[in-house]
Amino acid sequence: MTPDEVITRVIPQQRWRAAAWLAMALVVAAVAAWELQMRRLGLRAGDLDDSRSHWAVERRKVATGEHDGVVIIGSSRILFDTNLDAWEEMSGLRPIQLALPGTNPRPHLKDLAENSDFAGLLVVGVTPDIYFTDWPGIPLFAGLTDFWREESPSSRFGHRVWIELQRRLAFLDDAYRLGTLIDRAVPLPDRPGVRGPIRDVWKLAEVFDDRQTTMWPRLETDEYLRDHARWVWGPFNGEPLVEAADAERIAAESRKHVEMIRARGGEVVFIRAPSAGLYLESERQGQPRARTWDRLLAVTGAYGIHFEDHDTMRDLDVPEWSHLSAASQPKFTRAYVELLMRDVPWLREHVARRAGP
Amino acid sequence: MVFNSLTFVVFFALVLLAHRLPLPWTAKKVNLLVASYLFYAAWNPPFVILLWISTIVDWYIARGIWNAREKSRAVRRAWLLGSLAVNLGFLAFFKYGEFLLQNWQALMASVGVEYVPPAWDIILPVGISFYTFQTMAYTLDVYLGRSKPLDSFLDFSLFVTFFPQLVAGPIVRPGQLVPQFARPVQATRDQMLWGLALMTLGLFMKVVIADSGLAASADAVFGADKPVGFADAWLGTLAFSGQIFCDFAGYSTIAIGSALCLGFALPDNFRMPYAAIGFSDFWRRWHISLSTWLRDYLYIPLGGNRGSEARTYVNLMLTMLLGGLWHGASWTFVVWGGLHGFYLAAERWIRSRTGVQGDPAGAWNRLALALTTYLLVNVTWVFFRAETFEGAARILAGMAGLAAEPAAVLPTVFMIKTGVIVAGMIAIQWLMRRRTLEDVVARAPWWLTGLVVAAMLFAVITTQGSGEAFIYFQF
Incomplete structure (x- = not known):
């Protein structure tokens, strides 16, 4: 056949109707069995993946002003440790949750300061071994400061369909894809210096509407998964060691952005959420409070809440040493919102204005 | 939109439904045209304008060339230059603009002039290289007297825009597709089921094999910023060879399957390329619609093998160098094309000296030559995948066992997966x-x-990729 001849395609002789019925029956049966098995493992329908598109939906609410004035950025701790319902119950305001796992919030602080007219209350979660470094974060969430504007119509529509499917099917979970399960099926020894997929963070949380993120119940009860998460956070040797000069530079950069938001009538507060065990010990070595957190507050002049300073935040449950359990999440949220309402005039006044005369 | 997305599933279901409604054939074609524009706009709506411009320009220019057939060659050539200026102008601006500026900057620096080009923040329209080549083929055919202009603007627009092959081919010639628009077609039950089976196979190749099975190994090795050892370098390159095949052949298979579900036939784009014996055989099996396009619209007009032997080698090399540049605005792609040109020239030289044409005798000889071809193709993939020459040199040094203090990069499970998948792929193709x-x-x-x-569909469903783009979209 030459390139100029009309194409015809051969259709293989086959009992196509029978083959199609068989394929359909097998797929339905296999997917049903898979769904049952995934539910048995603790996955639940309605647990939505925290994807780029899911984040972008929330970010666009800030841009279009469809919000109550409170926005949260940070890494996974402020994400896992904040209960949006508790926030709303206490203040009447429902925050927009923009914190991202394994991601440095400073580019987002910069973006909100320089590229938006945001003039609300910005709650910045500080995870010391991320905030005080120049590591931007995991590739999955790279470039989000542009993505939310540029996301294609196809991606936006696909995300809506995906969400609707996830509300009905438990097995549609990023952490339990077939490929991921194969990578983790047998924990093979790796060569020296190689970090295999078994050392990647696995499923830690469930994600719901408005990016409400809460620790996955199984992580609290399954010792293997809990110990695996602790092992992943390791080796708890004080790395990364934050030098004083870097901490000062980062604090000065943060101050610039805090001042830009304040100049528009907004406010910025910092929150250091709980960590525990060897993780906390490692942070004390590598990112000592006096060199990092205290300097951040001093240089920016911002209000801050450190969990170690408040009795109400001391005895919370941190199963894998970095994130609060589902039960402790609303307790911590109530504790820090109460402090914010007491000590941050912007929030007090905003709540009073909304409540009316 | 990408084939491996839920948006496409919904879109395709609606298109199939609309195509089976009891409507006049012209209305069905209008439906397909509108659907094709939606398919493209779903990625970035304003860029549909480029499609419209390309369509309108080539429609009128081809008619201009035809109407000037009794006039001088210069007049017809002027019309042709108009088409080339628009289509290649699009490519030059959107695809090669930054590359040209960077090279101009380097040239100026080499003569001591410091020139800082403006920031080039231009988005590359997806699939621009495919549809510009398709519209140019139409105008070139009319210019070369191979065909006359089409009578129906609707058919021509649909030929340019037909969504299954719009953004990553197969690059179709007017004679292959347009006559299919002339009469009403409806997929038979067997065509529909075979089309769906092909779509399942294509999705399996893309989602399960390319994205889930091999991409991580290729990314780990080519993303390493340190020397890698023999095993890592080879496995990373082999992984990429499998990834790009399953990604691109997967796309073509979905394109062919989706067109078939609508009752249309698209040509094959791949025929077991990693079982090729020699490089002319490889290019008869890999990205067939591009290699035949380059042959018909570049190699033959350059003179092909009609001139001296030396001229034939020059034509071969020029064609492959430009073919390399077609893939991307980087000198690494040019080297990739140059290597293939060198391989083709060397094979031609060996065959002319030994008199051996076709496959050699003996199964073991054929297998050995096929494996040699595959290994040499893998060397070219290093330049295709590496973003810089330094990166390519690092991988090649590892493949030659010459890396200084090489680091281990690949996790054990990735090494096993890559080995199993690539071995399986080669065995099946052979x-x-x-x-x-x-x-x-x-x-x-x-x-x-x-x-x-069923097994493939189950694997696709439970792997549920996040709709990552096909590699060839960037071309």
Whole structure:
């Protein structure tokens, strides 16, 4: 056949109707069995993946002003440790949750300061071994400061369909894809210096509407998964060691952005959420409070809440040493919102204005 | 939109439904045209304008060339230059603008002039290289007297825009597709089911094999910023060879399957390329629609093999160098094309000296030559995948066992996965070297066909990729 001849395609002789019925029956049966098995493992329908598109939906609410004035950025701790319902119950305001796992919030602080007219209350979660470094974060969430504007119509529509499917099917979970399960099926020894997929963070949380993120119940009860998460956070040797000069530079950069938001009538507060065990010990070595957190507050002049300073935040449950359990999440949220309402005039006044005369 | 997205699933279901409604044929074609524009706009709506411009320009220019057929060659050439200026202008601006500026900057620096180009923040319209080549083929055919202009603007617009092959081919010639628009077509039940089976196979290749099975190994090795050892370098490169094949052949298979579900036939774009014996055989099996396009619209107009032997080698090399540049605005792609040009020239030289044409005798000889071809193709993939020459040199040093203090990069599970998948892929391609997929399926019992399709679909559903773009979209 030459390139100029009309194409015809051969259709293989086959009992196509029978083959199609068989394929359909097998797929339905296999997917049903898979769904049952995934539910048995603790996955639940309605647990939505925290994807780029899911984040972008929330970010666009800030841009279009469809919000109550409170926005949260940070890494996974402020994400896992904040209960949006508790926030709303206490203040009447429902925050927009923009914190991202394994991601440095400073580019987002910069973006909100320089590229938006945001003039609300910005709650910045500080995870010391991320905030005080120049590591931007995991590739999955790279470039989000542009993505939310540029996301294609196809991606936006696909995300809506995906969400609707996830509300009905438990097995549609990023952490339990077939490929991921194969990578983790047998924990093979790796060569020296190689970090295999078994050392990647696995499923830690469930994600719901408005990016409400809460620790996955199984992580609290399954010792293997809990110990695996602790092992992943390791080796708890004080790395990364934050030098004083870097901490000062980062604090000065943060101050610039805090001042830009304040100049528009907004406010910025910092929150250091709980960590525990060897993780906390490692942070004390590598990112000592006096060199990092205290300097951040001093240089920016911002209000801050450190969990170690408040009795109400001391005895919370941190199963894998970095994130609060589902039960402790609303307790911590109530504790820090109460402090914010007491000590941050912007929030007090905003709540009073909304409540009316 | 990408084929491996939920948006496409919904879109395609609606298109199929609309195509089966009891409507006049012209209305169905309008439906397909509108759907094709939506398909493209779903990625970035304003860029549909480029499609419209390309369509309108080539429609009128081809007619201009035809109407000037009694006039001088200069007049017809002027019309042709108009088409080339618009289509190649699009490519030059959107695809090669930054590359040209960077090279101009380097040239100026080499003569001591400091020139800082403005920031080039231009988005590359997806698939621009494919549809510009398709519209140019139409105008070139009219110019070369191979065909006359089409009578229907609707048919021509649909030829340019037909969504299954719009953004990553196969690059179709007017004579292959346009006559299919002339009469009403509706997929038969068997065409529809075979089309759906092909779409399942394509999705399996893309989502399960390319994205989930091999991408991580290739990314780990090519993303390493340190020397890598022999095993890592080879496995990373082999992984990429499998990834790009399954990604691109997967796309083509979905394109062919989706067109078939609508009752249209698109040409094959791949025929077991990693079972090729020699490089002319490889290019008869890899990205067939591009290699034939380059042959018909570049190599032959340059003189092909009609001149002296030296001129033939020059034509061959020029064609492959430009073919390399077509893939991307980087000198690494040019080197990739240059290597293939060198391989083709060397093979031609060897065949002319030894008098051996076609496949050699003896199964073991054929297997050895096929493996040699595959290994040499893998060397070219290093330049295709590496973003810089330094990166390519690092991988090649590792493949030659010459890396200084090489670091281990690949996790054990990735090494095993890559080995198993690539070995399986090579074995299948070798066994099917002289057979088509249609032959194999026709000989299989119906229950085995159903079982295999079900297994692939189950793997696709449970792997549920996040809709990552096909590699060839960037070209």
